[in-house]
Amino acid sequence: MSSEVGTLPARVNSSTRVRFAPSPTGRLHIGGARTALYDYLLARQTEGAFVIRIEDTDRKRYVPGAEEEIYEVLSWLGMEWNEGPDVGGPFAPYRQSERADIYLAHAEQLVDSGHAYYCFCTAERLASVRKEQQARKKPPRYDGLCRRLNSEEALNRKHVGESHVIRFKTPRQGKTTGVDVIRGEITVENATLDDYILLKSDGLPVYHLAAMVDDHLMEITHVLRTSEWLPTFPLHVLIYEAFGWEQPAWVHMSVLLNPSGKGKLSKRHGSGGAHAVYPLELKELGYLPEAVVNWLALMGWSYDDRAEFFDMPDLIRKFSMVKLNASPAAVNFSKLDHFNGLHIRSLKQEDLAKRLVSHFHAADLEVTEAELAPIVPLIQERIRTLNEAVEMSGFFFRDTVQPDPQQLIGKNMSAAESAAAVSRSTELIQGFDRLDAESLELALRGLADDLDLKVGQLFGILRVAVTGQRVSPPLIETMEILGMGLVLERLNRAAELLDSLE
């Protein structure tokens, strides 16, 4: 393990602390889940702490229930956390809205040390300044009006209660360099940076202040975030420097792109269907958490030129930050299907039966794990999602099936010939005490021979008769499980349907 992370700062092997810091502003999507996964893998691999921090300083964008969904998704995917708003921890509270006083104190500390200043400009003035700059094709930036205020005047205005924010006093000259684990040095001219607001007029911080303060206070050693933070990365370096803090290891991973490769993954692609972008949606569609984890891990990270099938313990062992890919990755849903199939097939039969239950229930089929048990071996290697099991084997649990009469006609056969085949099959089956696969198959193959039919012709008719479907689990085993009663019943029904065609 040490060789895989050997190029990273030495503290990797001491006590690593990694945090997943989502905003409860909407549903957690697969991009967020992937970030959390990498956080988790790094923490577990180094036997460090995985921390959840809720970044809810924007009261306007707060979405009730979003925080709960975050916990639900992480739990479902199998990432247990060591510290967080719900479980507490040595650095509580872990919800930024509950830490307002901390940020205020730190912002004022920066004012005192000359690294920040009070700004009394109104939103209207800022908007007009920005508009004017854009009209002149100039980069929109704060014009520095309040930066020039002397501290005495600023303090006075503050004390009489004038609404204000605290801005960072970004150096006007020079450049700032930050070091990223996967991209190396990122350098930016300070002049292209802004005097960013650190503390809003409502007294709450913006990300730039809150995240830096918390990462330091919570002793976070590795900051993993997506590359959309690259433009303000140097600002964050500057903030750390202003406080005189030691920087964490910065890791800016690539973003996820839409399946088309055009643009950042959008929610629009989600909502039902094959392109669900929310993990919880994937769960409902019948994807295994193991498969989702496997799939997510491989979008922007790779192990070697061969292995791809991983479970969580594998990933914990094999993960390496330096193997994170710097370029954006388009999500590939067909690969998720593939992984899901692989993971379904690697499940123990009892386990698969257990997981199938809720999906049958969702389709109004009240089945039990025990009833599913004999079906599982028949479908395990045929399904790619849990929901497909319902489509494929739901007929086992319905009182009747509704075959399409036309489909009851055998290949290259007439309706009458097909009806005859059904009636001969019925007679044959009536001769059984009970249906056992071995002798039933022998008998049915013999019958096909007698009728001068190909096995596929006869079986095709019986398949549709008995299951109501053209695609089903293997016919013989299916009939065995269904039992004589149901098989005969459905055969009779098929005979009627065939007769009605003539």
Place this chain on the structure above:
RNA sequence: GCCCCCAUCGUCUAGGGGACUAGGACGUGGCCCUUUCAAGGCCAAAACCGGGGUUCGAAUCCCCGUGGGGGCACCA
């Protein structure tokens, strides 16, 4: 408009100067197996964005161009 990042098959990627007739996976096509559908096995098509350098030698290093992505809020 300005700033930052990125660039190998359709997609995810291996590759860190010679091991490259560029490897794997998904998807696609074909064959085998076969009671349907799968699964499995075999095979095939499919890529180093362009141009300059550096070097005996470049997918690998540098520069420019182009393309793609991201950012430019009292959002994160």
